Amino acid sequence: MTLKIYNTLSGKKEIFKPLTEGRVGMYVCGPTVYDSCHIGHARSVVVFDVIFRYLKALGFEVTYVRNFTDVDDKIINRANELGISSSELAGKYIQEFYDDMDALNVERATIEPKATENIDQIVTLIEKLISKGIAYQVDGDVYFSVKSFDAYGRLSGRKLEDMMAGARIEVDQRKKNPFDFALWKSAKPGEPCWESPWGKGRPGWHIECSAMSSEYLGETLDIHGGGKDLIFPHHENEIAQSESASGKPFVRFWVHNGFVNINQEKMSKSLGNFLMIKDVIKEYHPEAVRLFLLSNHYRSPVDFTDQSLKDAESGLDKIYALLERIEKQTGPGREKEREKEAVAGESGKGDIWARFIEAMDDDFNSAQAIGIIFDSVKKINRMLNNNDISSKTMQIIKTGYGDILRTGGILGILTEPPDVYFAGKKSTGIEKGAIDPDLIDKMVLERSAARTNKDWARADQIRQELLDMNIIIEDSTEGTVWKIG
Incomplete structure (x- = not known):
């Protein structure tokens, strides 16, 4: 089967072929580091972590860029509230991001640039847009003229005329159009700033990603990802900036993940239902959290409830219990057997892996892939219950064992030996008094x-x-x- 990916831009699944055969350039919008990461951030990061792992498993050489927005209004305001510098605040939450994601077994991206380390590239891109008459400066600020880009709104399906007709945005008389957005913001007292041809200031949010993606991946990306909330205006504005500057298509495949709801309600600070990752992983095994986040198709919402997390933990237990049972059946040296099965070549892969690949090739359908794993756990347990120790049966079981470990490598689970996993659960249960x-x-x-x-x-x-x-x-x-x- 051939990998198909749903492209937000076209609104349909398309056969995936990278710009350069065998190589994939993928950019995913990272966090704005002004606070602790919540479970919604975790879903996006875990989803694209699995996509990164899967593309590599298919044999692609993947350059994965995930940025940090480390200068922004929210960062500046929060730093001022705490009486510390913006860089100190950003540094604190970048480290916390790594702590959270390490706990969730998220692989590091290939390149993880910070906006503040790419100011020169941002300034150069803005200069290019000004030279083309697409951006304009007013009193040290620089704005992008949305009317200069005819295709504005094609990603989100919005028409500029319709948006203007129903606009309820604060009007800045200096702008040519209310929807023109800032590429460069002039310095205000007490704010971090950098030198530029337009005076001291700092970049706007949207231009940061355009500059960093082109710097590390070139002018056309194979995949650009992020949460659905970024489609408009962030990704819409990235397209306008990047294509206006280069004259080339910016992204070939736009990939967006759905939201995490909390007890069937949208997660929001006004409702007080924000769940921070560091708190969630105190209550639930990190691999169970990953399993939960991947239990629905990535484009669909997923509903966080205590029961859904308990179900994920129960499912994880069943997989680990089967692995433990097989390892006991194979006798001494089971860790070597585990390692051998995990790295076996194509000849060592069986039906479970083939079905898993079929599910993942259909727009990274992790929900279906997980269902295949659970179905296989039941079937292998039945075989073990029958006490059939024939060479044919044992080969099926051992191949299934290796397949399940391989699928775990893509999903980012099953990283511990079963005895260590269950001992850890027992220890945690005792510590909690459960x-x-x-x-x-x-x-x-x-x-x-x-x-x-x-x-x-x-x-x-x-x-x-x-x-x-x-x-x-x-x-x-x-x-x-x-x-x-």
Whole structure:
């Protein structure tokens, strides 16, 4: 199957072919670093992390650029409130971004530029737009003339005439058109600023991404991504700036992810339902958070509820439990076997991987891909339950094992050995006071005594009570052990 990607610009899925065969240039708008990252940021970053991983798995050489907006009105205002410099504030939240994303097992982008480190490139691009008569300066400010770009509004499907007719925006008499936007803002007292041909000032938000994307990826990008909220005006303005300057198509595939809702309500500060990543991962395993964020198609919204996260954790447990079961079946040296299966060539890949690829080739359909994994977990468990240890069956199970690990590598999950994963869950549960290990040990001993006395009804009753507490017990010749399910 061939990779197809839904292109926001055309409104349909298109076969993906990069500008240069075998190479992909992808730019994704990163955070404006004035506060902690919330779960909405996490979805965008995780979605494009998976796309990055998948493109590499297909054999593409990917240059992935994700920027930091480290100078902006919000940053300046917040820094002033706290009585610190804008650079100090930005530095703090850049580090926090890395802490959050490292916890979520997000790979570093190939290049992670900061706006403040690309001022020269921004100034050069603005000068080019002015020289073409597309931008104009007024009192040290520089504006882009939207009427000079005939295709303005094609990404968002908006018409400039219609927007002007219903406009309720503050009118700046210095602008030629109310929708003209700032490329350069003249310096105000106490604000960070840089020298420019128009006097001291700082860049506007939109021009930063146009300058950085062209600097590191060239004038035409294969993929440009971000949240749906960026389609207008940010990405619309990027197209206008970039294509006006270069005369070339700016982006071949526009990719936008859907929002995270909280209990079926839009996440907003006015509703007080912003969930910060650092708080979410205190309550839920980071891999479960990733699994949740990928559980719906990336273009669709996903609804954050306690139950949805518990379901994601339960699903993750089932995958890890199967891996643990297979590793025990294969005997000593299972870590070497795990490593070998994870890096096996095409000859070692089976049906699970083939179906996973088919789902991901259909516009990165992670929801369907995850469903394939869960379906495979059930099937392999049934095979193990049948106690069929024939060479053919064991080969199917081992191939499935390797396939599941490979899919985990694309989705950014299954990074721990199962015993480490379950030990960590037990430790975390004890620390939170969610489980009482002494009580569980006592119940396990009581069950063992009931089994010795052939009181099967009582033994089964205790097992069910433990299951209701999300505790799984495993019997072996060496005794009984328990873990959090």
